[in-house]
Structure formats: C-alpha cells, structure tokens
Amino acid sequence: MKVQIIGIGLIGGSFALAIKSAFxxxxxxxxxxxEAHVKKAKELSVIDHLAKAEDVKNADVVxxxxxxxxxxxxxxxxxxxxxxxxxxxDAGSTKEGICQQVANHPKRRNFLAAHPIAGTEFSGxxxxxxxxxxxxTNIICxxxxxxxxxxxxxxxIFQKLGMRIRYMDPKSxxxxxxxxxxxxxxxxxxxxxxxxxxxxxxxxxxxxxxxxFASTVRLAKSSPAMWAPIFQQNKSNVLETLNEYINxxxxxxxLLEKDDFQEVYQEMQRTNHIRTILNGIN
Amino acid sequence: MKVQIIGIGLIGGSFALAIKSAFxxxxxxxxxxxEAHVKKAKELSVIDHLAKAEDVKNADVVxxxxxxxxxxxxxxxxxxxxxxxxxxxDAGSTKEGICQQVANHPKRRNFLAAHPIAGTEFSGxxxxxxxxxxxxTNIICxxxxxxxxxxxxxxxIFQKLGMRIRYMDPKSxxxxxxxxxxxxxxxxxxxxxxxxxxxxxxxxxxxxxxxxFASTVRLAKSSPAMWAPIFQQNKSNVLETLNEYINxxxxxxxLLEKDDFQEVYQEMQRTNHIRTILNGIN
Numbered sequence: 001m002k003v004q005i006i007g008i009g010l011i012g013g014s015f016a017l018a019i020k021s022a023f024x025x026x027x028x029x030x031x032x033x034x035e036a037h038v039k040k041a042k043e044l045s046v047i048d049h050l051a052k053a054e055d056v057k058n059a060d061v062v063x064x065x066x067x068x069x070x071x072x073x074x075x076x077x078x079x080x081x082x083x084x085x086x087x088x089x090d091a092g093s094t095k096e097g098i099c100q101q102v103a104n105h106p107k108r109r110n111f112l113a114a115h116p117i118a119g120t121e122f123s124g125x126x127x128x129x130x131x132x133x134x135x136x137t138n139i140i141c142x143x144x145x146x147x148x149x150x151x152x153x154x155x156x157i158f159q160k161l162g163m164r165i166r167y168m169d170p171k172s173x174x175x176x177x178x179x180x181x182x183x184x185x186x187x188x189x190x191x192x193x194x195x196x197x198x199x200x201x202x203x204x205x206x207x208x209x210x211x212x213f214a215s216t217v218r219l220a221k222s223s224p225a226m227w228a229p230i231f232q233q234n235k236s237n238v239l240e241t242l243n244e245y246i247n248x249x250x251x252x253x254x255l256l257e258k259d260d261f262q263e264v265y266q267e268m269q270r271t272n273h274i275r276t277i278l279n280g281i282n
Numbered sequence: 283m284k285v286q287i288i289g290i291g292l293i294g295g296s297f298a299l300a301i302k303s304a305f306x307x308x309x310x311x312x313x314x315x316x317e318a319h320v321k322k323a324k325e326l327s328v329i330d331h332l333a334k335a336e337d338v339k340n341a342d343v344v345x346x347x348x349x350x351x352x353x354x355x356x357x358x359x360x361x362x363x364x365x366x367x368x369x370x371x372d373a374g375s376t377k378e379g380i381c382q383q384v385a386n387h388p389k390r391r392n393f394l395a396a397h398p399i400a401g402t403e404f405s406g407x408x409x410x411x412x413x414x415x416x417x418x419t420n421i422i423c424x425x426x427x428x429x430x431x432x433x434x435x436x437x438x439i440f441q442k443l444g445m446r447i448r449y450m451d452p453k454s455x456x457x458x459x460x461x462x463x464x465x466x467x468x469x470x471x472x473x474x475x476x477x478x479x480x481x482x483x484x485x486x487x488x489x490x491x492x493x494x495f496a497s498t499v500r501l502a503k504s505s506p507a508m509w510a511p512i513f514q515q516n517k518s519n520v521l522e523t524l525n526e527y528i529n530x531x532x533x534x535x536x537l538l539e540k541d542d543f544q545e546v547y548q549e550m551q552r553t554n555h556i557r558t559i560l561n562g563i564n
Contacts, residue, residue, distance in 0.1 A: 268506035
C-alpha cells in the first residue's frame with residue numbers, strides 16, 4: 001500500500017507513524033509546502049520517501065493534513081491527479097467548507113471527509129507520535145458520497161489505528177466542534193494573554209503557577225498557522241459560542257460584584273456535573 | 283511528632299500521607315467538621331487517630347486545611363488551645379484576610395501563613411495522594427512574624443516533603459494568585475457551563491470532545507465549597523483579573539467580526555510565548 005501524506009506536521013506525521021505500525025508493508029511518501037518539514041520527517045523516519053504533489057497519481061491512499069485555509073485547494077489538485085482507485089481523506093477541523101468546495105468534483109467519490117479528534121499543543125514533524133489516534137473519535141461527514149470500496153478501505157485503516165467512528169453532517173459537525181474544541185482554544189489563548197500582560201508589570205508571577213493553570217492554558221501553545229484559518233472558516237459558529245462564553249463570564253462577574261456568593265456556589269455546583277460527562281476523555 | 287490536621291480532604295489528607303512517609307515516627311490525628319470525612323480518612327489509613335478540636339493542646343504541629351471562609355476562626359480557636367512550642371500552619375489560597383485576622387493574637391508567633399500551590403480537581407479524603415506536594419511551590423507570607431524555632435520546624439517539614447519555598451507579602455500573594463490560579467478556575471467553570479447549556483439542546487456534543495477540551499475544562503470539576511469562599515475573600519483581585527479577561531475575549535471577538543485574521547494570528551503568536559514560560563510546570 002502506497003500512502004502519500006500531504007502536510008507532514010503533528011497530524012500528518014502521526015498518521016505516517018501509526019500506519020507504518022499497523023500496516024508494516026505500507027510505503028509512506030510525504031510532501032509539505034515547508035521543505036524543512038519534509039526533510040526533518042525523512043530524517044526522523046516519520047516518512048519513507050520525499051514526494052512531490054504529482055506523485056499522488058501512484059498512491060493508493062492520500063491523506064490531506066494541511067491547514068484548513070489551503071486544504072480545499074490541495075484537495076482539488078489532488079483529486080485531479082489520482083487514479084480511480086485512490087482513497088483521499090482529510091483531517092481538518094472544519095468540514096462544511098471543504099465538503100461544499102468538492103461537492104461537484106468529478107472525483108468526489110474518491111474523497112472521504114474526516115476529522116480525527118486528536119492532537120496536542122505541539123506542531124511540526126517532531127511532534128508526531130504513533131499513538132495519537134488510538135481510542136480517539138474520528139468524525140466522518142457525508143459518508144454516502146464516498147465510493148463503497150473506498151469507505152471500506154478507509155474504515156479498515158481507521159479501525160486498525162484504534163479509532164472509533166461517528167457519522168455526522170458537515171453543518172452539525174462545525175457547530176458542535178465550535179463548542180468542544182474551537183472555544184477551548186480561544187478561552188485558553190486569552191487566559192494566557194491576560195496573565196502575560198500582567199507579567200510585564202509584575203515579575204515572577206509565573207513562578208507561582210501550578211498544574212491547574214498549566215492545564216487550563218495548555219492550548220495557548222497551539223499553532224496560530226493551524227488555528228487562525230479554523231476560526232476564519234468557522235467564524236459564525238465560533239462567534240456564537242464566544243458570545244455565550246462572554247455572557248456567562250459577565251454574569252458570573254456580576255454575581256461577585258453584588259456579593260451573591262450563594263449563587264456563585266450554585267453556578268459552580270451545577271457545572272460540576274461535567275465530571276460525569278467527562279469520564280473517559282483524557 | 284504529633285501532628286493534628288484539621289480538615290481531612292484533598293489538601294489535609296495529602297499532608298497526612300506525605301508526613302507519614304517522610305517522618306515514619308509521626309502520629310497523625312485528624313479532625314473534620316464533616317464526621318464522614320474523618321471516618322473515611324481513618325478507614326483509608328490516611329490518619330492514625332480520630333481527634334477533637336481540643337486535642338490540639340497535645341500536638342507538636344497543627345495543620346489548618348479547611349475552606350478559607352472558616353479558616354480564620356478555626357485558627358483563632360486553635361491558637362487559644364495550643365502549647366507555646368506548637369507550630370500551626372494553614373494551606374489556604376488567600377492570605378491577606380487570615381494574616382490580618384490573627385495579626386494581634388497573643389500566639390501569632392506560633393502561626394506560619396502558607397499556601398502550597400498544589401491540588402487536583404478532586405476533593406475529600408479519598409482524593410488524598412502522598413506526592414501532591416513534591417516539587418511544588420509553597421508560598422510563605424509574613425515569615426518574620428513566626429518564631430525562629432517554629433520557622434525551622436516548618437521548613438524542615440516542607441523540605442522533606444520536597445517543596446520549594448517562596449516568601450511573599452500577603453497582599454502581593456493575593457494579587458498574583460488571582461491571575462495564575464483563581465482566574466483559571468473561573469474560565470474553566472464558565473467554559474464548562476457554556477458547553478453544558480448547549481448540550482441541553484444538542485445531544486451528543488460531549489461525544490466529540492477530545493483531550494484539549496478535557497484539559498481546559500478540568501478545573502470545572504473543583505469543589506464549590508472550597509472555591510466560593512476563595513472568590514469571596516479575594517473579590518477585588520478576582521474582579522480585576524476577570525475584567526481583563528473579558529476585555530481580551532471581547533477584543534478577540536471583534537477581530538473575528540471584522541475579519542482581521544492577520545491580527546487574530548498575531549494575537550495567538552504573541553501568546554505562544556507562554557510555551558517557554560510554562561516549561562517545568564506540569
């Protein structure tokens with residue numbers, strides 16, 4: 001099985017490592033707009049061969065793992081080059097745009113729209129890890145638009161990588177994921193910003209930070225090159241979640257201002273319910 | 283060494299376990315306003331003996347590990363009962379109030395105001411863990427107001443538990459800790475609330491949550507009984523941080539609204555700087 005991965009960063013590189021481990025006979029070809037990335041990936045044995053865009057014509061599977069602002073274009077170019085038997089899937093955090101973009105492409109049936117809910121705050125080929133996808137959810141959109149045999153091929157890969165599958169329409173995906181992923185990134189980035197601004201005047205503030213702060217601000221280490229395009233593509237859903245978040249914070253602030261600590265307590269207790277819901281996510 | 287711990291939850295219980303491990307000859311006495319807690323602690327061998335408030339008169343060391351709204355009163359009662367050689371320290375997340383409260387107490391020199399920056403999102407004696415304090419920072423306030431010999435005794439304990447010490451005045455402590463601890467809890471609770479509200483209408487939303495969301499929302503599992511009093515005692519600092527946080531979120535929202543994704547990118551890139559600062563915190 002020849003697999004070409006376009007975009008050899010955390011996401012693409014982790015697919016490379018996981019596929020090599022699950023399919024020992026697979027040959028992994030890697031390409032990246034950033035020449036240094038693809039060289040580093042080869043050096044680290046994340047990929048077997050350096051590749052060019054046109055090499056996808058020989059691939060059995062192509063994985064598009066590039067920032068969402070360029071994914072549609074890369075996908076279109078790829079679909080224009082591949083054979084009829086080639087499976088192409090993406091891994092982007094927004095799905096409505098890309099699905100619309102290729103809706104009428106003659107090779108639409110070669111494409112599977114996917115979003116593995118997996119990642120870390122690190123980026124680049126050095127950040128790739130073989131078990132990134134194990135026990136993680138993979139959301140597949142518009143599965144009915146992909147050819148049966150290629151659905152089968154994709155599911156075989158996802159299953160051997162240890163992923164569980166959820167089917168969803170692209171619109172619902174983008175709405176839901178704004179809440180459980182995109183908003184967390186903004187809350188974390190702005191928390192980091194607020195504390196960094198303070199640090200400028202008050203030295204040593206971070207010296208006092210503990211594991212709670214580190215956990216809450218972890219996502220503020222994420223790649224802007226990946227996240228700015230996501231916020232752009234999912235702007236209306238992200239704005240909705242952000243408005244609700246700001247409203248909830250403002251309401252909490254007002255409770256403090258009027259010394260209603262009974263209600264402050266209640267608010268927190270009601271939210272504690274998230275304990276039971278989060279069981280199993282780590 | 284006889285150690286009495288008042289409040290056998292996550293914090294007090296973890297002190298019990300850590301002290302037993304570092305001082306094998308220590309005898310741990312535990313008391314708690316919640317009878318079930320202290321019984322559970324005995325059952326789990328977190329403490330050696332059930333104790334009453336008046337037993338502190340026989341203790342060499344007393345640790346006050348109760349919510350900050352009752353800590354001052356418990357401390358005053360304790361100071362009224364102990365011997366001249368007894369060390370009393372607290373572990374509360376606010377320091378200005380308690381230091382003011384006991385400023386003129388005849389036994390002020392028996393008290394050391396401490397705040398170990400350590401915890402988890404869990405609570406109660408079942409949550410106690412022996413290594414909670416290892417490699418963590420312990421902030422000590424107004425150290426000069428504690429008797430030399432008792433300072434020494436306290437430092438010996440903290441050192442054997444593997445903590446590093448930072449000295450600070452109570453006012454600065456409360457200001458700084460509002461940024462690196464109290465604000466994270468609010469941001470996390472309100473993130474949890476925002477997503478839970480959505481969940482009511484849209485089923486399965488949490489099924490899509492990954493490790494990023496789990497990390498950012500982790501602190502929303504924390505105990506309201508511990509946190510509501512902290513927000514009350516540190517109200518003015520917490521309000522200041524919360525205002526700055528809401529302003530930063532609002533400004534970010536406005537950048538999205540006017541499609542200034544260049545600046546969205548820049549904002550995130552500037553905040554990425556937190557990577558280097560957070561090294562070493564986990």
